[in-house]
Amino acid sequence: MTHTPTPGTLLRLATAGSVDDGKSTLVGRLLHDAHAILSDQLAAVTRSSAERGFGAAPAGSDTRDDPDAGPALDLALLTDGLRDEREQGITIDVAYRYFATDRRSFVLADCPGHVQYTRNTVTGASTADAVVLLVDVRHGVVEQTRRHLAVATLLRVEHVIVAVNKIDAVDYSEEAFRAVERDIVQVSRELRGPERTGSPGGPEPIVVPVSALHGDNVVTTSTRTPWYTPHTPGTSAYSGQALLPILEQLPDADASARRTEPLRLPVQSVIRAHGGYRGYAGQIAAGTLRVGDTVRIQPGIQLTQVTGLERTTLQEQHAAETSTAGTSATASEVAAAGESLTIRLAGDHDVARGSVLTDPQRPAVELDEVTLQVAWLHQRPAVAGSRVLFKHGTATIKALVAEVSDRLDLNTLRSGPADQLQLNDIGTVTLRLASVLPVDDYSVSKRTGAGLLIDPADGNTLAAAMIHLPDPQDADATAPDSDEDWLNS
Amino acid sequence: MTSALSAEAPTAPPAPAGTAVLARLEAEAIHIIREVVAEFDRPAMLFSGGKDSVVMLHLAIKAFAPGPVPFPVVHIDTGHNFPEVIEFRDRTVERHGLRLVIGSVKELIDAGALQERADGTRNPLQTVPLLNTIAEHRFDALFGGARRDEDRARAKERILSLRDEFGQWDPRNQRPELWNLYNGRHRPGQHVRAFPISNWTELDIWRYIALEDIALPSLYYAHEREVFHRDSMVRAVGPHSLPGEHEPVERLWVRYRTVGDMSCTGAVRSRATTNDLVLNEVASATVTERGATRADDRLSEAAMEDRKKDGYF
Ligand SMILES: Nc1nc2c(ncn2[C@@H]2O[C@H](COP(=O)(O)OP(=O)(O)O)[C@@H](O)[C@H]2O)c(=O)[nH]1
Ligand SMILES: [Mg+2]
Numbered sequence: 001m002t003h004t005p006t007p008g009t010l011l012r013l014a015t016a017g018s019v020d021d022g023k024s025t026l027v028g029r030l031l032h033d034a035h036a037i038l039s040d041q042l043a044a045v046t047r048s049s050a051e052r053g054f055g056a057a058p059a060g061s062d063t064r065d066d067p068d069a070g071p072a073l074d075l076a077l078l079t080d081g082l083r084d085e086r087e088q089g090i091t092i093d094v095a096y097r098y099f100a101t102d103r104r105s106f107v108l109a110d111c112p113g114h115v116q117y118t119r120n121t122v123t124g125a126s127t128a129d130a131v132v133l134l135v136d137v138r139h140g141v142v143e144q145t146r147r148h149l150a151v152a153t154l155l156r157v158e159h160v161i162v163a164v165n166k167i168d169a170v171d172y173s174e175e176a177f178r179a180v181e182r183d184i185v186q187v188s189r190e191l192r193g194p195e196r197t198g199s200p201g202g203p204e205p206i207v208v209p210v211s212a213l214h215g216d217n218v219v220t221t222s223t224r225t226p227w228y229t230p231h232t233p234g235t236s237a238y239s240g241q242a243l244l245p246i247l248e249q250l251p252d253a254d255a256s257a258r259r260t261e262p263l264r265l266p267v268q269s270v271i272r273a274h275g276g277y278r279g280y281a282g283q284i285a286a287g288t289l290r291v292g293d294t295v296r297i298q299p300g301i302q303l304t305q306v307t308g309l310e311r312t313t314l315q316e317q318h319a320a321e322t323s324t325a326g327t328s329a330t331a332s333e334v335a336a337a338g339e340s341l342t343i344r345l346a347g348d349h350d351v352a353r354g355s356v357l358t359d360p361q362r363p364a365v366e367l368d369e370v371t372l373q374v375a376w377l378h379q380r381p382a383v384a385g386s387r388v389l390f391k392h393g394t395a396t397i398k399a400l401v402a403e404v405s406d407r408l409d410l411n412t413l414r415s416g417p418a419d420q421l422q423l424n425d426i427g428t429v430t431l432r433l434a435s436v437l438p439v440d441d442y443s444v445s446k447r448t449g450a451g452l453l454i455d456p457a458d459g460n461t462l463a464a465a466m467i468h469l470p471d472p473q474d475a476d477a478t479a480p481d482s483d484e485d486w487l488n489s
Numbered sequence: 490m491t492s493a494l495s496a497e498a499p500t501a502p503p504a505p506a507g508t509a510v511l512a513r514l515e516a517e518a519i520h521i522i523r524e525v526v527a528e529f530d531r532p533a534m535l536f537s538g539g540k541d542s543v544v545m546l547h548l549a550i551k552a553f554a555p556g557p558v559p560f561p562v563v564h565i566d567t568g569h570n571f572p573e574v575i576e577f578r579d580r581t582v583e584r585h586g587l588r589l590v591i592g593s594v595k596e597l598i599d600a601g602a603l604q605e606r607a608d609g610t611r612n613p614l615q616t617v618p619l620l621n622t623i624a625e626h627r628f629d630a631l632f633g634g635a636r637r638d639e640d641r642a643r644a645k646e647r648i649l650s651l652r653d654e655f656g657q658w659d660p661r662n663q664r665p666e667l668w669n670l671y672n673g674r675h676r677p678g679q680h681v682r683a684f685p686i687s688n689w690t691e692l693d694i695w696r697y698i699a700l701e702d703i704a705l706p707s708l709y710y711a712h713e714r715e716v717f718h719r720d721s722m723v724r725a726v727g728p729h730s731l732p733g734e735h736e737p738v739e740r741l742w743v744r745y746r747t748v749g750d751m752s753c754t755g756a757v758r759s760r761a762t763t764n765d766l767v768l769n770e771v772a773s774a775t776v777t778e779r780g781a782t783r784a785d786d787r788l789s790e791a792a793m794e795d796r797k798k799d800g801y802f
Contacts (some may be wrong), residue, residue, distance in 0.1 A: 010510045093660055095644045096637040096688045105510045107688055119665040126667040268523040273556040281552070283520040283669070312519075312551055314700065318512035339512075340519035340552070353527055377665050391670050394527070450668050459674025464667045 002413055007043055007292065009252050012107045014124030016152065017134030018144030019113035024167040027097060027110045027210035028075025030244060033219040034099045062383035094120045103248040113144060118424040119377040122464050126341060130159035130250055134315045137164050137176050141183040152428055154466065154475045156426060159250050160205040163243060167380065168211040174227040177209045177235065190413045206236045208243055217242045259336045262362035263287030263295065264440070264448045266393035268356045271342055278352055279310060285447035287359060288336045289343065296360040297351055298438035303360055308344035315339050321385040356438045356448070364438035364448060365469060370431050372465040374421065374450070380455065380462065381419035387486045388462060390431060392451040398434040398487055405430065434487040442466035511697055518685040519552040520669060522632065525683045526559055528673050529630035533590065534764055536562035538578040538706055539748045540582060541634035544694055545686055547703050550585060561588035562630070565619050567611035567750045568595030569729040577706040592622035610753040620656045623680055630673065630681045638690045648687050656679040695771050699764035708745045710767065711759045716741050722755030
């Protein structure tokens with residue numbers, strides 16, 4: 001088993017789906033079939049599998065070609081790494097796994113499916129380029145499926161792939177698969193539809209029939225699903241392909257798209273060195289930057305010029321490689337989204353951690369009140385009047401929950417009025433901020449459109465927040481006077 | 490499970506990887522290091538001289554260039570380290586003008602505060618001096634070079650991981666970690682462990698070392714050395730690693746995939762004397778680096794999880 005991956009780009013995946021749909025088994029299957037499991041890991045899993053009653057077939061052998069034989073390996077053990085997880089046969093927290101094929105490197109976050117661990121699904125999805133959502137073909141779309149599709153839609157994960165799993169358990173029935181596929185497309189349309197706030201997010205989901213246990217359509221196309229073919233009317237362009245080849249082909253959500261966005265560079269810190277050197281360190285959240293560019297320092301209206309870029313040789317080399325032929329000489333001088341660098345600015349301006357350097361033609365909006373779509377992640381509910389901290393880019397400021405306005409009903413997929421959000425709820429809140437923040441709509445810029453709500457008392461993260469820029473005619477919400485002390489102290 | 494790696498001389502080096510993956514990982518790590526330094530009062534970085542901590546330090550130097558690295562480095566010295574590694578550590582610290590804080594396992598054993606283990610392994614004993622050092626210097630954030638691909642328990646760790654007053658990790662109760670927004674809020678007495686190279690694999694580390702031409706302790710490259718075999722591992726003969734009566738000594742070409750305590754780190758047979766040859770070897774390895782070379786992780790299936798819960802790295 002010699003395997004020398006030469007990865008192209010990096011794709012980040014997260015699994016979703018309810019408990020027992022086969023997420024961990026699928027991840028194990030991907031790792032196993034992509035040769036990412038080394039012999040000592042396999043030996044450990046074979047031992048534990050035998051203890052858990054797997055292994056009707058000879059230990060270490062594989063049953064992918066024979067769905068009638070008992071599976072030899074409990075592939076879920078490859079990712080369920082904690083003692084409690086192995087003993088209870090469940091996944092408790094996100095496990096990150098790494099594998100590479102000849103075409104791409106993958107970071108995979110295996111997320112647990114229990115409702116109580118929804119915060120982990122949100123965690124996994126927030127950094128994912130693609131979500132692989134599992135559905136047990138025998139159960140079809142259930143509440144967790146809707147919840148996780150809602151999370152992926154809300155977080156605007158670039159690609160959603162629905163693996164309709166355990167297709168072996170329904171004798172590889174096309175009918176069973178199509179029924180689930182129809183429901184998925186329906187739910188996904190409703191979630192992305194115009195009645196939801198914001199514009200529709202992302203392309204339609206890609207739906208694939210798989211058996212994680214036996215390997216059908218995971219790495220290679222299965223002969224047991226002859227009806228799963230390319231160009232079936234009403235299905236995605238990837239129809240007929242196995243999961244891994246699809247993952248290898250997904251367009252890179254990363255740099256290229258973010259390059260064309262207006263510049264956003266949140267300043268992390270000021271770097272001083274001998275000789276009066278003063279540089280501003282940060283990671284470009286969106287857009288591009290080169291020496292000579294005029295940038296705006298937000299919050300505020302001051303403009304200044306970029307006089308120098310300190311970049312790592314690797315970042316420069318990468319910029320040169322990714323540039324189109326013939327322009328590489330100049331492209332290597334252009335720093336782009338995703339890059340961590342230090343820049344120098346002309347003149348003596350008030351630039352510090354929390355400042356954002358932006359494109360003066362297309363600056364961020366400065367607001368002291370923001371409407372947020374939130375995924376509520378904590379026991380302590382969201383209610384009007386709560387004091388919180390809002391972490392946005394490199395700024396953390398005091399804020400007040402001015403209003404809780406609506407909550408998504410996962411059965412009807414409609415937003416209804418609400419005055420509270422509980423753990424795992426998705427809804428809309430309005431925050432009053434202690435000072436103005438330069439913000440973007442999350443649908444325009446993920447990095448500068450996202451934030452965290454933090455409990456100022458114990459430091460816990462309360463919610464994942466996505467900024468929704470209001471219509472100009474929106475009325476101001478007012479908060480009780482007694483809370484002014486919190487914002488001004 | 491027999492030999493860890495093929496001992497034959499490797500053939501052609503692997504095709505050069507595109508820089509896209511490493512560029513993304515480097516930018517992420519530098520961002521994390523800068524965030525932690527900006528948000529904490531007293532950060533410090535664990536530095537053992539092992540390849541992961543060398544890469545992490547390299548990233549820290551980049552993150553603050555042309556300014557100085559704004560925190561001290563910490564080494565928990567078991568007293569059983571390879572002399573080459575200690576020399577390397579001291580040279581590196583001096584070259585970059587860093588401040589080195591040492592926590593000593595041996596001192597605690599001599600003072601009777603720690604008991605030597607029956608198996609002589611000192612890696613698990615590092616937890617107490619680590620926590621003492623954190624308390625003594627009031628560090629509120631500690632960078633570690635752990636990677637998630639190392640172990641199944643490590644795979645569950647957040648990039649910023651909150652530790653309670655006793656340094657303990659509670660895997661069931663980790664904070665959600667969203668986007669690149671790291672919430673490091675903590676109460677007095679608590680501290681945070683930060684893992685900037687969480688998403689790097691062993692192969693990424695070697696690709697980066699080769700690409701950036703980063704100096705490592707000589708142990709990482711093939712050399713001839715007196716060894717003996719124990720627990721199906723190749724062990725160096727040295728002051729803290731003596732062969733038993735029925736453990737014959739021989740001279741072999743070996744190198745180390747991880748560098749830890751001499752009493753529990755095994756070598757692998759290898760002829761890889763350069764970065765490219767090592768890279769080729771790692772790419773075709775059939776055993777994980779910890780499985781190949783760490784006796785401490787073989788103690789049980791949950792060895793790392795248990796040590797982590799108690800406050801280990
Ligand atoms: N028949 C069948 N069973 C499966 C398949 N995938 C997973 N399972 C079984 O479903 C159960 C739950 O799997 P697991 O991977 O732990 O699910 P998770 O909770 O989503 O991570 C286990 O008993 C698996 O063996 C499949 O494709 N077909
Ligand atoms: Mg699972």
